[in-house]
Amino acid sequence: MNISDSLKIKNAQKIMLRGLGEGDAIEALRSKNNIFRIGEAININQDLYAILDSSLNFSHKLGLPIHGIIGYDLFKDLVVEINYTKRFLKLTNQEDYRRKSCKGCEELNLEFYKNKPYVNGVVDIDNRNIPVKMLIDSGGSDALWLFENEAIGINSNAKFFQDFLGHGLSGSVYGKRSKIKAFHLNKFTIKNPNVAFPDTTSIGHALDHKERHGSVSGNILKRFNIVFNYRKGKVRLKKNRFFKESFRYNKSGIELAHNGVRLVKDDTGFVSPKTKNKSSTVEDNTQIVYSPNYKLRLKPAYVILELRIDSPAYRAGLKIGDTVLSVNNKPAHQFALLQDLMELFYGNHNKSIKLKVERGGEVLTYSFKLVDMLK
Incomplete structure (x- = not known):
């Protein structure tokens, strides 16, 4: 059975x-x-659109089941409310939507290019205010991406x-990370945001839109509760409790x-000899193999996928492909989500990190301190 059969896609066309x-x-x-x-x-x-390349799997990169992406074709006929503080997405028919008065809200115009939404803003770089047209990329986790353009003053400091x-769809994206003084969306001013300047080799397709200067993504958008009316x-933007974060x-x-997955020994207590060498499955689909003194559980395995040179x-000596066993003496499998583990790497300058990893069947321990390259 091929992918079009399993998804019951009709009139599928390869593109x-x-x-x-x-x-x-x-x-x-592509199916309509x-x-x-x-x-x-x-x-x-x-x-x-169904992607055929199994290597383009966002689930293992995010540590959550991800089956697809929603966008313009769904949003265009609905009013879409995204509430980052209460963590919900609300879809309302145009005919049923009642616009509420809102003190402190700001309404911006949307422009569309190839069915993608853009908004106008201003970046403050080296004390120079530069008008920019930005793609709204709600799926991105960064704050801002800017395309370097020395002619108008957009460059890294x-x-x-x-x-x-x-x-991205076509592979990994690399570039520079930096900060700018401010990003303005009408009356809202976001101070000292992170900014990334992607390499031109990674964004050739994005440069087809000559008026585009970059993207505004999740680490900016999460600071507002948002209503889209395509x-x-x-x-419509309203500041929330994340605004000054x-x-x-x-x-x-x-x-x-x-x-x-990997097998993890669970020393939670003695197991009756009657259960020796038996196995069962619990609600979270974790398989348990019983032994007289402990249980063996199958838990998620986390590996180093990317490693910045220097x-x-x-x-410290870590390598791509290392399987992380523990971070600061906490077993990796005890983190509820991959993001919770990654959160430790976002700590303050000079915070100590101790990693125990498995490489080629050998358990190794490495220690290093976080370094703020933008201090």
Whole structure:
């Protein structure tokens, strides 16, 4: 059975998609007139794209089950509210939406290019205010991406470092990380945000839109509760409790990914000899193998996927492919989410990190301190 059969895709057409990254275009299936449901919201005329390359799996990079991405074809006929503080997405029919008065809200115009939303803002670089047109990238985790353009003054300042920026449809994206003085969205001023300047080799496709200067992403957007109205070309912003939160970044040089499972000994107590060599499955699909004195559980394995050259972790001796066993003496499998583990790498300058890893069947321990490259 092929992917179009398993997803019950009708009238599937093979196409090539090009996204961010240093690689080539990828093969996908395009299907029209599908029925798509989220909660009680139903779209009966949904375009669907199925990626055929199994290596483009966001789930193992995020440590969560990710089955796809929603976008313009769903949003265009609905009013979409994203509440980052209460963590919900609300979809409302245009006919049923009642716009509430809102003190402190700011409404901005949306512009669309190839069905993607853009908003106008201003960046303050070296005490110069530069108008910019930014793609709204709600799926990105950074704050701002800017495309370097010396003609209008968009470039990295003296303090920056080269880093892995993320994964696109066409591969990994690399570039510079830095900070700017401020980013303005009408009356809202966001001070000292992180900014990334992706390499031109990774963003050739994005530069097709000549008026685009970059992207505004999750670490900016999460500071607002947002209402999108694509049909009217508007987006409404209201500051939330994250607005004044400081901007942080990964100071270790390590990017982790979920990579299968590993057997973990659970010393929670003595197990009756009657259960020796038996196994069972519990609710979270964790398989348990019983032994007289302990249990063996299958738990997620986290490996080093990317490692910044000359970073603290790199200098300590860690390598891509190492399986992380513990961080600061806490077993890796005890972190509820991959993001919770990664959060330790966003700590303050000089914070000590101790990693125990497995490499080629050997258990190794490394220690280093986080370094703030932008101090």
